[in-house]
Amino acid sequence: MNFDSTATTNKILLILVIPVVFYSLQLLSFIFIPLMFAIFIALLFTPLMRWMKKRRVPQVLALSSVLLILVVVGFAAVKLVQVSGKQIEEGKAELYLKLDDKVERVISPLADVLDFEKTDEENGTIKTLLKSNKLEEFIFSNFSITFTFFKSTLVNILMTLFFLVLLLAGSLNFKEILQSTLFGGSTKSVKTFMKVEKSISKFLKVKFIVSALTGIAFGIIAWSLGISFPLFWGIMAFVINFIQMIGSVIATVLVMIFAFIELDNSGTLFLAAILFTGAQVVFGAVMEPILMGKSFSINIIVVLVMLMFWGFLWGVPGLILAIPITVLFKTILQEFPSGQKFARLMS
Numbered sequence: 001m002n003f004d005s006t007a008t009t010n011k012i013l014l015i016l017v018i019p020v021v022f023y024s025l026q027l028l029s030f031i032f033i034p035l036m037f038a039i040f041i042a043l044l045f046t047p048l049m050r051w052m053k054k055r056r057v058p059q060v061l062a063l064s065s066v067l068l069i070l071v072v073v074g075f076a077a078v079k080l081v082q083v084s085g086k087q088i089e090e091g092k093a094e095l096y097l098k099l100d101d102k103v104e105r106v107i108s109p110l111a112d113v114l115d116f117e118k119t120d121e122e123n124g125t126i127k128t129l130l131k132s133n134k135l136e137e138f139i140f141s142n143f144s145i146t147f148t149f150f151k152s153t154l155v156n157i158l159m160t161l162f163f164l165v166l167l168l169a170g171s172l173n174f175k176e177i178l179q180s181t182l183f184g185g186s187t188k189s190v191k192t193f194m195k196v197e198k199s200i201s202k203f204l205k206v207k208f209i210v211s212a213l214t215g216i217a218f219g220i221i222a223w224s225l226g227i228s229f230p231l232f233w234g235i236m237a238f239v240i241n242f243i244q245m246i247g248s249v250i251a252t253v254l255v256m257i258f259a260f261i262e263l264d265n266s267g268t269l270f271l272a273a274i275l276f277t278g279a280q281v282v283f284g285a286v287m288e289p290i291l292m293g294k295s296f297s298i299n300i301i302v303v304l305v306m307l308m309f310w311g312f313l314w315g316v317p318g319l320i321l322a323i324p325i326t327v328l329f330k331t332i333l334q335e336f337p338s339g340q341k342f343a344r345l346m347s
Contacts, residue, residue, distance in 0.1 A: 211238050233255050306322040333346075
């Protein structure tokens with residue numbers, strides 16, 4: 001083997017650099033996670049910014065319009081969560097009774113381990129469990145973890161908005177980054193940027209629509225079958241559905257566990273399983289591939305590998321970003337003759 005050849009040297013350097021890149025992505029996740037979210041959101045709003053620029057709308061006003069849209073969407077999401085939380089709070093007493101009927105036979109044998117007293121007429125099994133000393137100690141011992149989670153979430157949101165403003169204002173130019181790193185000619189970089197913008201925008205829009213329809217379907221099914229908190233189940237299905245494949249399974253399993261606890265009729269329970277699973281199949285397995293088209297088809301093995309990889313690196317945000325990042329990579333690989341074969345393998 002000729003170690004002096006440029007090709008061999010480049011391959012060796014690539015092998016050495018890859019672990020360093022992965023380590024850097026994990027070490028600097030507090031920067032890369034909000035940056036990736038900002039890039040994808042910016043790609044969604046880039047056509048709107050371009051449209052306003054053609055009509056000579058001042059850049060400050062254009063940026064303010066985009067931020068206003070995001071604030072309105074965020075405010076609406078918070079209000080939905082508040083309404084859902086109010087529903088849960090109002091139905092808490094009835095929920096305790098329904099849970100008691102289903103789980104007392106499971107919880108009672110564990111009374112000694114969980115350190116709570118046997119139920120009485122005033123307090124049911126669930127209330128007694130919630131008042132147990134060991135559960136209280138567990139909650140307080142993990143309070144710091146919960147606080148850290150909310151703190152990191154708030155920091156990520158603020159940093160995402162910061163990067164988003166920079167991207168939309170042109171301070172961080174994704175097109176110029178492509179030109180300076182991957183493509184030599186400006187024409188090639190512009191062409192690739194337009195393909196990336198179109199691909200990511202279409203993917204995110206379709207994913208949003210499919211997730212919204214799935215959430216609406218979950219809410220309607222829960223309401224029609226008399227399952228409590230239909231708004232909560234709709235919001236949960238909408239949010240979790242952004243995690244490709246795994247999200248739909250988690251949403252269906254969680255709502256079916258609750259349905260098993262709440263529904264007494266086995267026929268209704270079976271109907272719920274069919275309807276919730278059917279909604280995921282219709283929207284996720286049928287409608288989404290049709291709307292996405294063949295260019296967005298990604299091999300199921302690649303999806304699972306990417307979910308595990310980005311989930312390992314960045315946790316839950318990595319699971320959400322895994323498929324958009326894969327679509328981004330696939331779109332860029334298709335622009336290189338040597339990368340087209342890898343893009344075909346991903347399909």
